[in-house]
Amino acid sequence: MTKPQDGKEGKEKLRVYEYAKSLNMSSKEIITILKRLDTPVNNHMSVMESGMVSKVEGFFRDIKANAAAKRAQGGQQAGTSSARPTEKRPEQQGVHTIPRQEQTQQPNQQDRQVTMNTTSNNNQSSNGTQQRSSQGGSRNGQGGQNRSGQGQGRPQGQGGGQGRPAGQGGGQGRPAGQGGGQGRPAGQGGGQGRPAGQGGGQGRPAGQGGGQGRPAGQGGGYGGNRPGGQGGGQGRPAGQGGGYGGSRPAGQGAGAGTASRGESRSTAPAPRTFGDNKPAGGGQRDFSRSGPSGGAGRSGGPGGQGGNRRGGGKPGGQGGRFDDRGGNFRSRGKNGRGGKSSQPQRDKIDNTPKKIIVRGSMTVGELAKLLHKDASEVIKKLIFLGVMATINQELDIETIQLVASEFKVEEVEVKIPVEEDDFETVEEKDEEESLETRAPVVTIMGHVDHGKTTLLDAIRSTNVTSGEAGGITQHIGAYQVEINQKKITFLDTPGHEAFTMMRARGAEVTDITIIVVAADDGVMPQTVEAINHAKAAKVPIIVAVNKIDKPDANPDTIKQELTKYELVPEEWGGDTIFVNVSAKQRTNLEELLEMILLVAEVNDYKANPNKRARGTVLEAELDKGKGPVARVLVQHGTLKIGDAFVAGNTFGRVRAMINDKGRRLKEADPSTPVEITGLTEVPQAGDPFMVFEDERKARAISERRSIKQRQSEMGANSRVTLDDLYKHIKEGEIKDLNVIIKADVQGSLEALRGSLEKIEVEGVRVKSIHNGVGAITESDVALASASNAIVIGFNVRPESQAAVAAEQEKVDVRLHNIIYNVIEEIEQAMKGMLDPIFKEVVTGHAEVRNLFKVSKVGTIAGCMITDGKISRSAEARVIRGGIVVHQGKIDTLKRFKDDVKEVSQGYECGITLEKFNDIQEGDIIEGFTQEKVER
């Protein structure tokens, strides 16, 4: 009692909930007590006036006094021996057992119970808890009595023995400890049926239960008006009945079940119970029921009532179902008012998972299942979160996370499955902060003999001698050099064939290209090819003017020539970096490397190293010793030993990894080239590579990919051909037709290119991505394949290998010998590319006769259709005095209150226009549509 006072003193205004808290009680309990004391309050936030506090305290004192009296009485009735168990042992058991609910969910209650129990032994304590306890105590006391009353009825040992073992019996329904005291000693009564210990745990706190039906202690409740004591005995322990509202005095209940209600109910059940193994004291059912209610009864009190009712309500026989019926109990508890708060917890085992894995959106029902909850519980949470949802409603991941956190799920792991079979097409978006700078990947291209290989070797050996003294570089398709503490990765397959082949396979590996031009030779056909390949790939170009050591070297001529290909040196106002080098003499190599770093810095190449690896197979072969080996460039994530992966249509597990220096690696981060073993088959260069969680999955994916590839090889190709150009354009919104022109002589080449590039019909134009004199080569086909281009041969034929490649890659090669035919063919194909022509068709007119201004809707024009019809889907223009004042869409079209699709001549209708409210009486609304016209 001091507590509440303290609380009050501490604050100006003491709210009900604060006061309740200080007593370790619920607000509802306090509100109920206040009501009984004729000082009703509205809710838990109401202010406790000082008078109220003292009233409540007085109330508690009365109860304590009553309880003490009853205890004394009970003691006499039951005899000391039986009384003891009730008060001490059983209670204690109960307390221990019960905690199962309370420990997990309501520690306070546990405390309360304990206190209560204690209090029953020590009624004198004066603080809030004790008050409660004291109530409890009284109940217990009663229970004790009741039980004891019963105790006689059924021998302690017996009842429990059979029906439920004392230890257990209390079990859920009700804690053995309590009621048991006398009626059946915990130890005994419980017997088999249900262990006292347990029962208590869940059903109701040991301390209370009053052994059987319902713990006497409870009955006492706050102020029961009816003599529960007696009835309690068998039917239901008096104690409970008492509860708050109980009309009978709790204290008494115990007895023989005399209580008016007690009897009727209790008696009926009792027999069964007994018969069934339960100790006489209380029918099992009674027990059980009462147990729950009473027990629950929050040690202190309210439970009591519920207990009574229940006890009575259901015959003992049910007791056996304790466990299963938790739910029932609970709900009844509520109805009965008693122990509302504790009861739900009793039955509830918190089986909410600590962690859930979410793989995309799911329905409310699915989420409920995942959370081990009823859908209704999830829906309830959603309502709290402001989302009205049905069981079948889809929830997005964010909402799922919110709901999960509401249920106190500690971790929600979101695993969005990627379209795993076509993993190369899936673009993984990384958070900006997860990205780290990676080394640029460089490819060297250029004309034959201009020094590509020499340059690559020079760069590599420069690096070897400087950083990797004595190291022997391995050929693994690429190597890394380090300059100024920054790495650069070079693909060591020179030439644009490999580059384009990669691109044709969808692998965008290169970040920067170096076009090598020999200063003594100048720009040659393959130089141009290389430039075109790089441009088609939209990769920055650095020009390395090589062989400047040669006496006839003339770098400026090279610069001059390259301006034709839009490669203008910076010093001439362009943006292309030119570096004069001598691969042979290793002149200016550092400057070249620095320029690469500069371009890299500008482009800020980044990747997320902290995820599973993805990359591209640079080369692969069957090694006699190692089996299939693949040289892979890791582009995203980090590749680790033991990772299961798919490479193209093959799969494997990384057994060993070596880098370009021949060192064994355990991990390879982005831009690192590595040679890996552990494949089951040999993939192809350019194949995409990706790590999966396990080998089984990797195998399944690779198998599906193989099947798919075979199917697509048999099926239609996806390359652009003149025949299905229109279809491709429609699907892909292609607005340029890429062509590669090969001709017999420069003159006809220029003529053809000029004519084709002039074809430009309404935004669609021909783009010559590469042209040259001579036969159609494999490289032309590869470029066409990579760039979705058509190859036009004028008076030339494809080389045999190119023909095969074109066949394989499904590249459309058109061979002509009359320029006019080429142009006509291309023009026709392009017609399909044109956007359709639309013609406006006026559907009708409406005259605005009335205006209705409706807030939130805007101005509704009450119209009469004067001719034709107006459709909801049509566009409309507003004509005022012959002038068009607005053109836009119709928002709503109504006949009376109904939305309609169209209204015809002679009918009235209401029209609102999208984003236009300035309509006036007398305006004419003209409805019109756009119709497609064939070209």
Ligand SMILES: Nc1nc2c(ncn2[C@@H]2O[C@H](COP(=O)(O)OP(=O)(O)OP(=O)(O)O)[C@@H](O)[C@H]2O)c(=O)[nH]1
């Ligand atoms: N004087 C001089 N000769 C060079 C230089 N770079 C390369 N060479 C020579 O040019 C010839 C061709 O060099 P490569 O490196 O094989 O040229 P490439 O472009 O790789 O040739 P392909 O592999 O046939 O395409 C070799 O004899 C080199 O020694 C240089 O900077 N100065």
